[in-house]
Amino acid sequence: MKNTDYDIVVIGSGPAGLTAALYAARARLRLCVLEKSATGGQILVTDWIENYPGFPEGIGGVDLMEKMLAQVKGFDVDITSTGVSGMDVSGPVKRIRTDDGEITTHTVIIASGASPRKLGVPGEAEFFGKGVSVCATCDAPFYRNRVVAAVGGGDTAVQESLFLSRFADKIYLIHRRDELRATKILQERALANDKIEIVWDSVLTGIRGGVFGVEKIDVKNVKTGKTDELQVHGCFIWIGIIPNIEFAGDALELDSSGFIITDPSMQTSVKGVFAAGDVRNTPLRQIATAVGDGAIAATAAAHYLENL
Amino acid sequence: MAGNLLEINDDSFEAEVIKSDIPVLVDFWAPWCGPCKAMGPVLEEISKDFEGKLKVCKCNVDDSPVTPGNFGIRAIPTLILFNNGEKANQMVGMMEKSKLVDAINAIL
Numbered sequence: 001m002k003n004t005d006y007d008i009v010v011i012g013s014g015p016a017g018l019t020a021a022l023y024a025a026r027a028r029l030r031l032c033v034l035e036k037s038a039t040g041g042q043i044l045v046t047d048w049i050e051n052y053p054g055f056p057e058g059i060g061g062v063d064l065m066e067k068m069l070a071q072v073k074g075f076d077v078d079i080t081s082t083g084v085s086g087m088d089v090s091g092p093v094k095r096i097r098t099d100d101g102e103i104t105t106h107t108v109i110i111a112s113g114a115s116p117r118k119l120g121v122p123g124e125a126e127f128f129g130k131g132v133s134v135c136a137t138c139d140a141p142f143y144r145n146r147v148v149a150a151v152g153g154g155d156t157a158v159q160e161s162l163f164l165s166r167f168a169d170k171i172y173l174i175h176r177r178d179e180l181r182a183t184k185i186l187q188e189r190a191l192a193n194d195k196i197e198i199v200w201d202s203v204l205t206g207i208r209g210g211v212f213g214v215e216k217i218d219v220k221n222v223k224t225g226k227t228d229e230l231q232v233h234g235c236f237i238w239i240g241i242i243p244n245i246e247f248a249g250d251a252l253e254l255d256s257s258g259f260i261i262t263d264p265s266m267q268t269s270v271k272g273v274f275a276a277g278d279v280r281n282t283p284l285r286q287i288a289t290a291v292g293d294g295a296i297a298a299t300a301a302a303h304y305l306e307n308l
Numbered sequence: 309m310a311g312n313l314l315e316i317n318d319d320s321f322e323a324e325v326i327k328s329d330i331p332v333l334v335d336f337w338a339p340w341c342g343p344c345k346a347m348g349p350v351l352e353e354i355s356k357d358f359e360g361k362l363k364v365c366k367c368n369v370d371d372s373p374v375t376p377g378n379f380g381i382r383a384i385p386t387l388i389l390f391n392n393g394e395k396a397n398q399m400v401g402m403m404e405k406s407k408l409v410d411a412i413n414a415i416l
Contacts, residue, residue: 036404038346044402045342062342081350083406099406129383129400138341139383213382234382
């Protein structure tokens with residue numbers, strides 16, 4: 001076995017990465033966790049979680065992250081705040097290029113998660129932070145007694161629209177189909193909420209405003225072709241996610257949507273490289289599935305190390 | 309407040325930021341904002357890495373609504389870099405430390 005800086009390098013510190021770190025630390029492996037911005041990942045922008053077992057009253061995203069972090073730190077895991085810019089994983093010694101230099105390791109667990117997908121409509125980039133948002137828990141209080149739009153029809157779009165309704169006077173939920181994709185219990189709540197008006201069969205085509213930010217949006221009905229202009233102060237976009245894997249180059253096999261393909265032990269197409277959580281081609285992207293992935297990946301990595 | 313972070317408000321903004329002898333990074337945040345909270349450790353590291361060269365301040369937008377209003381802030385975390393009392397860079401959302409360091413080095 002060649003000399004390396006670490007046995008395991010975990011990229012990302014959301015639920016998948018933290019769980020992998022927990023298992024690796026308890027296996028007494030030489031471990032390094034890399035985080036490019038802030039520990040916690042997407043749960044940081046999740047207002048309320050009631051589908052993660054063990055919290056019968058539900059739990060806030062930040063609270064859950066802090067509990068997970070405290071548990072991991074209890075096993076003396078250090079989280080290094082640095083980004084990953086590239087990696088060479090073809091040989092038995094994996095080289096990870098970080099913003100603070102290169103590190104070597106026998107195994108890598110990629111748990112870098114995913115980021116909100118952009119619509120790519122005019123005004124979206126220009127008004128980001130000036131009315132365009134992807135985080136209701138961050139920005140909803142800026143829209144007290146205002147009218148806002150939300151785009152999407154999945155769990156995130158519906159759950160966060162419900163959160164927005166605590167602040168905003170009215171929410172136009174713009175959805176391109178004639179039924180929501182979100183979990184039934186969330187759909188029921190949205191349909192019963194008199195502040196939420198669902199704009200069915202429609203897409204957002206543009207965001208307009210002035211020096212003070214967003215003022216109106218353009219909406220098009222995909223069935224009738226009719227266009228409409230809505231006066232709003234904000235526009236929240238929740239149309240799915242894209243995996244955070246710019247650093248992986250073409251080293252790993254991806255599915256047609258760009259997510260990393262793994263086998264049931266979270267092994268990627270490259271031996272010694274594992275993927276866990278939202279970044280991989282999983283059928284379900286939840287905290288409950290991410291922590292399972294992380295546990296499997298760390299255990300599989302430990303097994304791989306034993307056979308080196 | 310931990311580290312070298314300085315808590316400022318609408319009243320102290322002029323003295324601490326506009327009239328500062330060295331560049332200032334202001335973090336506009338609120339207790340209800342998860343990503344703001346999570347950025348805390350990154351900002352503490354920055355304040356230590358650039359000690360003496362950069363002042364790092366936090367401004368709670370709930371307690372001090374005037375200052376963020378003046379800068380058109382409708383999303384947090386928003387980070388603004390001030391140099392010689394003028395806005396040099398305004399950044400929205402969770403930031404990678406390396407990008408923040410690049411933005412700071414660009415004005416130092």
